Amino acid sequence: MASPLLDLRPGEGRTLLLLGGHLFLVLAGNTLLATAAEALFLARYPYSWMPYTYLAGAFWTVVASFLYGKVKExxxxxxxTRVITAVSVAVLVLTLLVLLVWPAFGPFVLQMLxxxxxxxxxxxxxxxxxxxxxxxxxxxLYPAISGIGGVGAxxxxxxxAVLSRSMSPLVLVGSTSVFLAAAMLLAVRVRGIEARRDRAKPAPWRDVLANRFSLLLISLVCVSGVLTTCVKFQLSACVKETFTEAQIKVYLGQLYGALNAASIVFGVLVTRLLIRWLGVSASLLVYPLLLLGCGIAGVASPGLVVTSTALFAERLFRQNLQRPLLNIAIMPLPEQLAARATIAIRGAVETPAIALTSIVxxxxxxxIPWAAVSxxxxxxxxLGVLCVLxxxxxxxxxxVEA
Known part of the structure; x- marks a missing residue:
């Protein structure tokens, strides 16, 4: 029954389960970690300190991305997979020790990592x-893989929300290592059976930036970082003006709950149909065009409905459409270029763009009034629309060349 729904061919079901299961565990573990880290941070420091963690987090993200590229070579x-998992678990354990030994500084370290x-x-x-x-x-397959990952998130x-009633944030942080180890077991299994070995020597960075297609994809990732930060900022400012503290929690809980539920259906069904009907390159236009409409609506009529719609649409389409499309779009690049460009497109660009936009x-x-951010x-x-065109x-x- 699932094969016609997901458009699976014979022999692809097991591959989908392994790849989707890996992303499921990765996103579930990272969601636990991010939530626990933020809870520990806000319990210790004022919210005004968050920009410092954005900058530090951007730095460590770039470092991690480039180290990943070196290990991959x-x-x-x-x-x-084994090295990245071992290092990640080791860093988690060391961070837990810092939290226990140096509680005044540990939450900051965890939040920036x-x-x-x-x-x-x-x-x-x-x-x-x-x-x-x-x-x-x-x-x-990518839409279904993304949808399974969305279920994990x-x-x-x-x-x-459930475990925090009986477990401390420290235990939640430690439990992330279990998810990382389980994801490693699935990843190694996939590589041992289905995966092809990629031994391409990465091209120099100047070649990546000289290639118009890879440069435009990198630019799209930067644009996504700016957009996600701006719409989040606008919603935060708008709900702060509109609701009391208790009402804010209820409203945001309902909004994100609806977003999570929509993401499951969207990732599995809608993304696949869009790619089938429009193709990869045309589907890349959907996200920036949608946000262009939200920006114009925000200029014409700023308010809670517009800011909530903008955030809902941005999160839904970026996570479940734009990211899978970028991962598919980079695959036809020559192996030497793709091996290097993936570092920027999949890791080293978006977080610094988010951090710098947050600081600005x-x-x-x-x-500057929040409505003017529209x-x-x-x-x-x-700019994103032009990049796609x-x-x-x-x-x-x-x-064609591939």
């Missing part, structure tokens, strides 16, 4: 899919 796929764990998990999952399936298979989020917004928050949303989304012929050329 020297080891087999299974070796990369958390984004790096998420990026490493995402890069490993995307690299696993790229080696395990062809570009044609990825068009059909949803379960992770709701698990925090916080610095300007005292003299102009930034519209401008960034328009320029990238479409490049993608077709890369696909």
């Amino acid at each position: 020297r080891l087999s796929p299974a070796g990369v 958390t984004p790096a764990f998420g990026v490493l998990g995402g890069m490993e999952s995307a690299a696993l899919v790229a080696r395990a399936v062809s570009t044609r298979q990825a068009r059909r 949803t379960i992770g989020a709701y698990s925090v 917004l916080l610095l300007g928050a005292s003299w 102009y930034v949303v519209a401008a960034a989304a328009l 320029w990238a479409r012929p490049c993608y077709r050329r890369e696909l």
Whole structure:
């Protein structure tokens, strides 16, 4: 019954379960970690300190991305998985020790390292899919893989609400290592059976930036970082003006609950249909066009409905459509270019873009009304539309050459 629904071909069911199961565990574990880290941080420090963790987190994300690339150059796929998992678990254990021995500083350390764990998990999952399936298979399977991962993120989020009643945040942080180890077991299994070995020597960075298609994909990731930060900032400011503290918790809980539920259906069904009907390059237009509309609506009529719609649409389409599409789009690139470009597209760009945008917004928050940020949303989304339009012929050329 699932095969027609997910458009599976004979022999692909097991591959989907392994790849989807890996992303499920990665996102569930990272959701637990991120929620526990934020709870520990906010219990110890004022919210105004968060920008410092954004900057530090961006730095460690870039470091982790480049180290991942170096490890990938020297080891087999299974070796990369084992090393990344071992290092991640070791860093988690050391961070727990810092939390216990130095509680005044430990939450800050954990909060600034958390984004790096998420990026490493995402890069490993995307690299696993790229080696395990062809570009044609990825068009059909990636939406389902993303949907299964979304279920993991949803379960992770709701698990925090349940487990936090009986477990301390420290225990939740430690439990992340269990998810990482379980994900490693699935990843190694996939590489041992389905995956192809990728021994391509990465191209120099100047070649990646000189390639118009890879440069445009990197630009799209930067635009996504700006958009997600701006719409989140606007919603936070709007609900603070609209509701009391108790009402804010209820409203945001309902909004994110609806978003998580929609993500499950969207990732499994809608993304696959969009790719089938429009193709990869045309589907890339959906996210920036949607945010362009939200930005224009925010300029014309700022308010709770528009800001909530913008955040809902941005999170839903970025996680369940834009990210899978970018991972598929990069696959036709020559192996040498793809091996290097994936570091930027899957890890090293978005978090710094989010951090820098956050700092700019916080610095300007005292003299720029939050509603005016809609102009930034519209401008960034328009830039994203132009990037996709320029990238479409490049993608077709890369696909033909591949």
